[in-house]
Amino acid sequence: DMDSTVTTSAPVEQPPRPPQLIYQFKFQDNGLSLAMVFLKNILFSILTIGIYYPWAKTNIRHSLWRSSSFVDERFIYTGTGKELFFGYLKVLAVYGLFSILGNVSIIFGFVFFLLLMVLVPYAIVASKRYLLSRTMWRGIRFNMKSIYKEFFSVSVTGGLLSILTLGLYIPIYTNQLYSLMLNNTHIGTLSVKYTGRGSDVFVGFFKYFILTCLFMIFFIGVVVAAGMFFATDLVPAGLSLSKPQDFITLLTSSFFSFILVGILASYIILVFAWARYQSWLWNYRTAHTFIGNANLGFAKGISRFTGLGVFLLYFVNALIVICTLGLGLPWAMARIGRYMLANIAFVGNINFDRIEQTQQTKSNSIGDAVADVLDVGLSI
Numbered sequence: 001d002m003d004s005t006v007t008t009s010a011p012v013e014q015p016p017r018p019p020q021l022i023y024q025f026k027f028q029d030n031g032l033s034l035a036m037v038f039l040k041n042i043l044f045s046i047l048t049i050g051i052y053y054p055w056a057k058t059n060i061r062h063s064l065w066r067s068s069s070f071v072d073e074r075f076i077y078t079g080t081g082k083e084l085f086f087g088y089l090k091v092l093a094v095y096g097l098f099s100i101l102g103n104v105s106i107i108f109g110f111v112f113f114l115l116l117m118v119l120v121p122y123a124i125v126a127s128k129r130y131l132l133s134r135t136m137w138r139g140i141r142f143n144m145k146s147i148y149k150e151f152f153s154v155s156v157t158g159g160l161l162s163i164l165t166l167g168l169y170i171p172i173y174t175n176q177l178y179s180l181m182l183n184n185t186h187i188g189t190l191s192v193k194y195t196g197r198g199s200d201v202f203v204g205f206f207k208y209f210i211l212t213c214l215f216m217i218f219f220i221g222v223v224v225a226a227g228m229f230f231a232t233d234l235v236p237a238g239l240s241l242s243k244p245q246d247f248i249t250l251l252t253s254s255f256f257s258f259i260l261v262g263i264l265a266s267y268i269i270l271v272f273a274w275a276r277y278q279s280w281l282w283n284y285r286t287a288h289t290f291i292g293n294a295n296l297g298f299a300k301g302i303s304r305f306t307g308l309g310v311f312l313l314y315f316v317n318a319l320i321v322i323c324t325l326g327l328g329l330p331w332a333m334a335r336i337g338r339y340m341l342a343n344i345a346f347v348g349n350i351n352f353d354r355i356e357q358t359q360q361t362k363s364n365s366i367g368d369a370v371a372d373v374l375d376v377g378l379s380i
Contacts, residue, residue, distance in 0.1 A: 175196060
């Protein structure tokens with residue numbers, strides 16, 4: 001018998017996986033620099049009777065972009081007030097013409113209405129494309145593909161389904177729009193990818209919606225029951241609402257104060273519920289956003305959005321703006337920038353040396369002007 005030999009192959013060593021790196025964002029303005037920009041904008045807007053508005057808007061963008069950084073490299077905004085000014089001129093000329101014709105003929109008015117319905121999806125996409133095409137980081141320009149047809153189709157379908165479902169389809173609809181825009185966004189040759197699903201967003205929305213409704217029903221029931229129980233003690237006896245003097249007495253009574261506190265508390269509860277859902281949505285979207293092999297998710301040492309954090313952010317901002325009669329708006333905007341960028345970071349490995357510049361996409365300022373006139377898209 002011949003001896004049989006068994007050969008075993010040595011295990012193939014796998015190359016070591018590169019360590020997971022954390023790429024952080026920062027916002028480096030406490031509000032003072034932005035306040036100086038606002039002061040300049042107000043002065044020039046007064047001197048030019050509002051004509052300076054496109055330049056004022058551009059100045060704010062320059063300041064916000066310059067204050068934002070990724071891995072210690074600041075973003076740069078290359079848009080100009082001049083191009084935005086001519087964009088507004090063209091949009092206002094067409095808007096004025098159709099407004100005049102609409103007053104002359106019902107047919108023109110109906111055509112103008114249809115035109116506005118078509119322009120809303122266009123304005124959102126065009127405004128986004130314009131902003132990205134004027135944004136640079138490390139000399140690399142951002143860009144977004146032309147997705148007008150796809151965006152319009154999703155907008156029409158989603159809008160109709162949202163109406164038919166009494167608003168329940170809105171979370172799925174908005175996630176489709178968000179996904180469409182993000183998956184067609186590029187940083188030079190590097191693509192952005194979003195993997196969030198509409199069904200997940202709907203479940204998250206529905207959960208918070210049901211919990212909020214149940215809590216509000218319970219809270220309102222407690223307030224009404226307490227009001228009825230203490231009504232004899234809180235409402236002065238013998239009042240007649242037909243008498244102005246008695247009505248004023250009721251308004252200043254403890255019962256009215258009790259109801260007013262209940263309404264105010266209900267509003268605060270609704271706002272906090274919105275903040276809870278908003279924080280969940282932001283966390284979900286960041287966890288499903290990628291550039292290359294890096295995920296815009298959570299990392300050790302990086303905080304995440306919380307319902308309380310979002311609530312306090314907007315609550316304190318509202319107090320700042322109201323108590324300063326609007327003068328504190330720059331500080332409120334700076335607080336939003338710091339909070340947003342402090343809670344996101346890319347985790348993974350990005351080879352920045354492989355990112356190359358691409359040809360600038362054709363995107364003019366008209367879309368941004370249309371979005372501003374129609375009050376859609378991005379506010380800045």
